[in-house]
Amino acid sequence: MRKWWPLAAVCLGTFMLLVDVTIVTVALPAMAADLDTTLSDVEWVVDIYALALASLLLGVGSRADRIGRRKVYLVGLTVFTAASVACAVAPNAGVLIGARAVQGLGAAGMFGTTIALLGMHYSGRERGVAFAVWGATNSVAAAAGPMVGGLLTQYLDWRWIFFVNLPVCLVAVVLTLRSVREAKGEGRQRADVLGVVTFTVASGALTFGLIRAHSDGWTAPFTLGLFAVAAVAVALFVVAETRHEHPVLDLSLFRRPSFTGIMVSALFLQGAAFAHLLFESLWMQSVLGYEPLEAGLYILPMCASAFLVSALAGRFGPWPPRASIGGGLALIALGSGMQATLDAGSTGGSLVAGLVVSGLGVGLVTPSLPAAALATVPPERGGMVGGAVNTFRQLGFALGIAVFGVIFQSRIERVLRADGGVPDPHGTAAALSGGQARSIVAGWPEGERAEMGHLVREAFASGLNAVLVVAAALGAVASLLVVATVRVPAGGAERRKREAGASPPGQETRADAAL
Secondary structure: OHHHHHHHHHHHHHHHHHHHHHOOOOOHHHHHHHOOOOHHHHOHHHHHHHHHHHHHHHHHHHHHHHHOHHHHHHHHHHHHHHHHHHHHOOOOHHHHHHHHHHHHHHHHHHHHHHHHHHHHHOOHHHHHHHHHHHHHHHHHHHHHHHHHHHHHHHHOOOOHHHHOHHHHHHHHHHHHHHHOOOOOOOOOOOOOHHHHHHHHHHHHHHHHHHHHHHHHOOOOHHHHHHHHHHHHHHHHHHHHHHHOOOOOOOHHHHHOHHHHHHHHHHHHHHHHHOOOHHHHHHHHHHHOOOOHHHHHHOOHHHHHHHHHHHHHHHHHOOOOHHHHHHHHHHHHHHHHHHHOOOOOOOOHHHHHHHHHHHHHHHHHHHHHHHHHHHOOOOHHHHHHHHHHHHHHHHHHHHHHHHHHHHHHHHHHHHHHHHHOOOOOHHHHHHHHHOOOHHHHHHOOOHHHHHHHHHHHHHHHHHHHHHHHHHHHHHHHHHHHHHHHHOOOOOOHHHHHHHHHHHOOOOOOOHHHHHO
């Protein structure tokens, strides 16, 4: 039993950091009211965390290979816990958003080392079981976030979303100190500071630019400036990575079709499966009038199906990554498409069947991604590749929210313009996408409120359908790409290790060439 304590320590930290990605989605209206700000402002509480997590994962994973994975994981846990306290007592939106950014920094320290720590402690069939349990933890945490957030917000206070992290993180620290062993690469290597900075600037400027595009317009000088900064930062990142002796992301790995397919599927996974939950939660609370817990409960079936499939994967796997990842992404595409059938009369129950199917896909993909990624590189690069997989996942979530926000508001505005009875379609669409549906309907002339209420429901349903269709397309494209490119066999990491041991030094193995 003691051999599974490292898995428990890693999964506890993983659960908390991933719950905090989505736990605030149903609490945003309560946060906005309590802090006397707009819902559009506190949406940064979601995006800044995911963005900080995604931007820093590459540097953390690579650096952990050199200074110690256990040490970085513990520092991340400590920073995450302290930032959670700051979030819980935040007096205004600015402090809350800043504390969430620091919380994302701590989460990066944890998430950037989890895959490498598991790969270091387990091998063979035990590694398959460990990744299946870790994958189930991922699936449950991401899908259960809205339900947990709704429960705490409705019956306690939104601040308990962050207070609840404290006891779990303390247990994780104790378990890590007692059961997780240290490991790091040999020698002192120069840190790739320029690579980390340019990647952070690129991802941050791109996400911020997308968010500003649907409020200021695509051609606004500030929006264009942000996109220009992102483009320059990407170019500098590529230059930095090709010239640095020990880059945070070895770009030569993208010459391997399998590695490229895995990274793209990681990017599309979070956007296709989870980014739309924010807008569905907004629809259920702002338009349908559901309480936070009720809105969260409608997402619970996704959590249950994801957990079930991840558990079965551990029991009956491992399966070839091309089948599990490609098939899982196809199910996510199908589930998103099944949800894209909403109309003015739809309720939260209209989403359940599609969420269940998406959850089945999430349960297949999540544990397979890290195992397949580790199979593409030598063990000493595990931290870098683990950080890369999780970076692309969280970047997909942050970008997904930004892109879906543009699509959502644009479709709402189009419906309002087509009706012709709304004086300011753009301003009204912005207010509706900011969670002000009730106040807009209440401010309409009494005799026209029923008609306006119907129009709002119709506009929201149209906006959600558009978002869900794009999510389905992302999942389908990623699925086809994985089937076409990924050639990592089941148990690929162990097989590569055996083949490498039988090969002459410096000679590429057949397994490497296939990747």
